[in-house]
Amino acid sequence: MAALDQRDNAMSDQDPLPPLEWDPQGVQIQGFSAGLYQIEWLLVTIVMLYLVIMGLPDEGGLGVLTATFGYFGFSLLASRLYFFGEKQRWLLALHTWAMIVFITWFLYNTEGVTGPLASLYLLAVVTSALTLGVLVTMLEVAAIAACQLLLLHLLGTHILTTANLAPVGTSIVALLIVGYLTAALVDAIHVSNRTLLKMASRDALTGLFNRRAFDDLAKPIHLMARRSGRPYCVIAMDMDGLKRINDTKGHGAGDQAIRGLTQRLVECKRSSDVLARYGGDEFVMLLPDTNAAGGRNMMQRLVNAVKDDKLSISVGVASYPEQGESLEELLDHADNAMYFSKASGGNRVSIRAVA
Numbered sequence: 508m509a510a511l512d513q514r515d516n517a518m519s520d521q522d523p524l525p526p527l528e529w530d531p532q533g534v535q536i537q538g539f540s541a542g543l544y545q546i547e548w549l550l551v552t553i554v555m556l557y558l559v560i561m562g563l564p565d566e567g568g569l570g571v572l573t574a575t576f577g578y579f580g581f582s583l584l585a586s587r588l589y590f591f592g593e594k595q596r597w598l599l600a601l602h603t604w605a606m607i608v609f610i611t612w613f614l615y616n617t618e619g620v621t622g623p624l625a626s627l628y629l630l631a632v633v634t635s636a637l638t639l640g641v642l643v644t645m646l647e648v649a650a651i652a653a654c655q656l657l658l659l660h661l662l663g664t665h666i667l668t669t670a671n672l673a674p675v676g677t678s679i680v681a682l683l684i685v686g687y688l689t690a691a692l693v694d695a696i697h698v699s700n701r702t703l704l705k706m707a708s709r710d711a712l713t714g715l716f717n718r719r720a721f722d723d724l725a726k727p728i729h730l731m732a733r734r735s736g737r738p739y740c741v742i743a744m745d746m747d748g749l750k751r752i753n754d755t756k757g758h759g760a761g762d763q764a765i766r767g768l769t770q771r772l773v774e775c776k777r778s779s780d781v782l783a784r785y786g787g788d789e790f791v792m793l794l795p796d797t798n799a800a801g802g803r804n805m806m807q808r809l810v811n812a813v814k815d816d817k818l819s820i821s822v823g824v825a826s827y828p829e830q831g832e833s834l835e836e837l838l839d840h841a842d843n844a845m846y847f848s849k850a851s852g853g854n855r856v857s858i859r860a861v862a
């Protein structure tokens with residue numbers, strides 16, 4: 508028994524899983540991966556059409572063809588690569604730099620920087636602005652300006668004359684405007700997405716997850732536990748006497764009591780535990796990698812802690828897999844155990860009895 512308690516305490520003091528949070532920017536970048544290949548294949552299609560209509564250049568024709576197929580192969584191969592994870596931004600940056608190098612090589616072998624195909628650089632700038640932010644995009648525009656000057660020099664044009672610099676200047680200003688505005692707009696969309704996601708997933712009074720977010724976050728934990736055979740605990744909590752606090756001390760004091768309980772809950776939970784306000788004075792919690800005894804011990808500590816704040820809660824615990832096979836079943840059982848605590852006078856923790 509002592510050994511079991513020791514193990515339970517150890518469980519509640521460590522963090523077996525990383526904190527559960529959503530990353531809207533990551534989701535957006537993942538979504539952009541498909542758009543990236545469309546931009547790359549558009550670039551290859553325009554280049555191929557140019558070569559079909561205008562024919563291969565007399566000098567460097569083979570080099571252009573090899574570079575085009577090489578670039579197409581790179582894009583095809585990269586589309587098969589796993590794009591998730593923290594290296595994703597670097598992979599996207601690599602794609603845009605590859606695009607700039609390919610376009611520069613193509614222009615060098617065909618019409619130089621003064622023809623209409625110089626606007627192909629727009630594809631790289633837009634790709635970067637959509638995914639990599641203002642700073643990286645501005646750096647890429649600077650790199651494109653350097654490439655264009657180098658092209659002028661390599662193609663034998665004297666670059667230090669106003670007439671020769673004017674077309675490069677015009678195209679760079681256009682790239683700057685498009686790149687800056689697109690990146691700024693995307694940043695604004697990120698901010699509003701984050702705000703919307705927060706509004707849709709958080710409870711306004713406490714900042715905790717709401718019911719919808721809890722359901723979304725609990726499902727993968729249940730599936731993981733089912734696969735690994737590890738236990739987890741579902742906790743249902745309800746404050747005792749909130750109506751009395753509201754009626755005697757006012758709604759503000761009731762709100763303060765809810766916030767006070769939230770503070771205690773946040774202090775006692777592990778970062779991998781999922782805590783949500785289900786509504787009113789009801790809270791739910793999911794404790795991964797924790798058995799019923801561990802959940803009960805943690806909740807008993809919480810019941811003792813909130814006494815210091817002159818608050819009282821009724822708690823019900825149900826654990827996977829002993830007390831239920833599905834999340835819905837466990838939530839029901841935890842709820843019933845919580846009502847049992849309440850019916851027994853509140854201020855206590857009950858575990859759903861194994862049938």
Ligand SMILES: Nc1nc2c(ncn2[C@@H]2O[C@H](COP(=O)(O)OP(=O)(O)OP(=O)(O)O)[C@@H](O)[C@H]2O)c(=O)[nH]1
Pocket residue numbers: 712745746747748749750751753757758759760761762765786787788849853
């Ligand atoms: N201040 C405040 N009160 C709330 C909030 N949400 C719900 N309530 C009130 O909390 C009270 C909950 O009432 P009950 O469900 O009877 O709960 P209780 O008074 O804690 O009684 P028992 O649960 O039986 O112990 C209701 O009067 C609700 O109007 C809130 O966000 N802030």
